[in-house]
Amino acid sequence: MQVSSEELKNASWDARIELTQQEEKELQEQLHNFFMLSQAMQNIDLNEVEAFSDAHKNQNILRKDIVEPSLPLKQALENAPDTDTSSFHVPRIIEE
Amino acid sequence: MNYLFSSIQQLKEKIRNKSLSPQELSDRLTSRCNSVQEKYNAFISIDPDVISKEIAVLFENIEDILHKTDNLPLTGLAGFTYALGDNIATNCYATTCASKMLSSYSPPFDAHVFSKLKESSAIITGKTNMEEFGIGCSGNSSFFKGVKNPWNTKHTAGSGAAAAALTGAANISFASDARGELRQAASYCGVFALKPTYGRISRRGLLDYASSLETIGLMARNTLDLATALAAVAGNDPHDVTALRSEVPDYISLIKENDGSLQVAVPENWQDAPHLEDEMKDIFQDQLKKLKTTGVKVDFIRLPHFQYSSLAATIISAVEAFSNLANYDGVRFGYRSKGKHLQEMYTQTRSEGFSSKLKKFLTFGALISSPKYYNDYFLKAQKLRIVISDELNNCLQKYDLLLTPTTPFKAPEFERDINQRQEGLPDPAGYYTAATNLAGLPSLSFPLHTNGLPYGLQLIGKKEDEVTLLRAALLLEKENTLAWPKFDF
Structure with missing residues (x-):
């Protein structure tokens, strides 16, 4: 199976990543190998198997709804590259 | 005194009779860690002030610690040295995940495991180097360069945690394991490693890439140290929904009750692994023979889907990483690049902040979870996870352990x-x-020392049955001579 350059560009956009030409080439090689190795997996009949995102099949684990102290504002802002006293700063959202 | 390779009891005795000063111990420990860093690049952070403060507290409280019997699992670890992988949150050290993205990140909280270790009077020696975000074990994606293997510096150590455990820069190393990274590095460095049952150790404060697969595990130079450390850090955590609620067994007492009647299964197609080295085949077969002579029953069994586990885990982990690492966007923490507008800033930040290997992995995760590939790959991998789990659990109903390289x-x-x-x-x-x-x-990965680089023997146990793994490792320790390398520091 061949992944088109456009598909790869769309995927990297979804991940908000820009691949260099060299990286794109390397990833294509990895994908070629991946799809080859996956062929046998495609032949396994899994229609009757329920998909689960957790091996222990945990579901809906809840704790009591008790209010606890949240992260103080100062600490929340401490690691951010650009802030004022109460918020994170980001570049303009709409392209010019 | 070579404290770092002596027993904890010997150390405690020296502290008690004052034949060792806090300054002396602090200097020796710092000097060893610096040497390990210089030679093998095992650490990202070492702070002599943190080391000396923790040693001072240990010396001050030694009598209390030795007499406290109501809190044994924790106090059992007093005086141990430990290192933490740099994806485990620590307020006193930067937590970088070995990534440019987080190279100056200081978490506002401590990981649950670190909080427990601080209570235990154990001494942190530093934060260890690793693959970026703990993905894989290849030695080529850390922002701080790869970790050299202390057995042969031309080879990767897999992680700084493994190198630290091997060289005595820590009695115990804690690191993450999502597809086997902890055990692989332990195998490369010839140390013991235990990946506990998912949820046995709280995952709060682990900056993971694959939440449903990843646990914090331990490495050491012997089974008893592993058991002591596991006892200290295992247990429920109300702030981690995935933490097990069951009671933590008394590992130290239970592992000594060994009646030697182990029944072990080996996947019949274990030799089908790509790149399996002949030397590994011979060593593994020797181990099987050795086990049989000690009365262990060994059967070869069919696990038809075991061979797909790495493929399924790769797909699931890439999709989870694509999601989990989406918050590294230069807004709330970490590296930020320039951009004329928000989307450009996101893309520039992530393209410059992540390594080439991670960029490809995340793009793969995005691709494989897109509508075209979702059903045939991601959903299939999630189903395969259940099939493989059922196969392993069925096998472990009949056998105590499953054994592989x-x-x-x-x-x-x-x-x-x-x-x-x-x-x-x-x-x-x-x-x-x-x-x-x-x-x-x-x-558990048990080290197999050879004339050259070491190998590892993997033991797989039932859910929450770390005791049987540790018992088997004790038995293997008796049957195998471990030839530890000598270090001149």
């Missing part, structure tokens, strides 16, 4: 092996290890 090959060489096979999708190093991450089962 830990990795098909010894530590890869930086220049020769790494780029050609370690960036694979899937990574061939995970052929034997990924199944237990999919199934959430505990497993």
Whole structure:
């Protein structure tokens, strides 16, 4: 199976990543190998198997709804590259 | 006194009779860690002030610690040295995940495991180097360069945690394991490693890339140290929904009650692993013979889907990483690049902040979870996870343990092996290890020392049955001579 350059560009956009030409080439090689190795997996009949995102099949684990102290504002802002006293700063959202 | 390779009891005795001063111990420990860093690049952070403060507290409280019997699992670890992988949150050290993205990040909280260790009067020696975000074990993606293997510096150590445990820069190293990274590095460095049952150790404060697969595990130079450390850090955590609520067994007492009647299964197609080295085949077969002579029953069994575990874990982990790492966007923490508008800033930040290997892995995760591939790959991998889990659990109803090599090959060489096979999708190093991450089962890598680089033997146990793994490791310790390398620091 061949992944088109456009598909790869769309995927990297979804991940908000820009691949260099060299990286794109390397990833294509990895994908070629991946799809080859996956062929046998495609032949396994899994229609009757329920998909689960957790091996222990945990579901809906809840704790009591008790209010606890949240992260103080100062600490929340401490690691951010650009802030004022109460918020994170980001570049303009709409392209010019 | 070579404190770092002596027993904890000996150390406590020296503190008690004042034949060792806090300053002396602090200087020796710092000097050893600096040497290990200089020679093998095992650490990202070492802070002599933190080391000396923790040693001072230990000396001040030694009598209380020795007499406290109501809190044994924790006090049992007093005086141990430990290192933490740099994806485990620590307020007193930066937590970088070995990434440019977080190279100056100081978490506003401590990981649950670190909080417990601080209560235990154990001494942190530093934060260890690793693959970026703990993904894989190949030695080519850390922002701080790869970790050299202390057995042979041309080869990767897999992680700084493994190198620290081997060289005595820590009695115990804690690191993450999502597809087998902890056990693979332990195999490359010839140390013991335990990946506990998923949820046995709280995952709060672990900056993970694959939440449903990843646990915090431990490495050490012997089984008893592993058991002591596990007892201290295992247990429920109300702030981690995935933490097990069951009571933590008394590992130290239980592992000594060994009646020697182990029944062990081996996957009949264990030799099908790509890149399996002949030397590993011979060593593994020797171990099977050795076990049989000690009265262990060994059967070969059919696990038809085991061979797909690394592939399934690669797909699931890439999709989870694509999601989990989406918050590294230069807004709330970490590296930020320039951009004329928000989307450009996101893309520039992530393209510059992540390594080339991670960029490809995340793009793969995005691709494989897109509508065109979702059903045939991601959904199939999620279903395969259940099939593989059921196969392993059924096998472990009949047998105490499942046995495989830990990795098909010894530590890869930086220049020769790494780029050609370690960036694979899937990574061939995970052929034997990924199944237990999919199934959430505990497993232990036992070191096998050879004339050259070491190998590892992987033991897989039932859910929450770390005791049987540790008992088996004790038995193997008696049957195998471990030839530890000598260090001149």
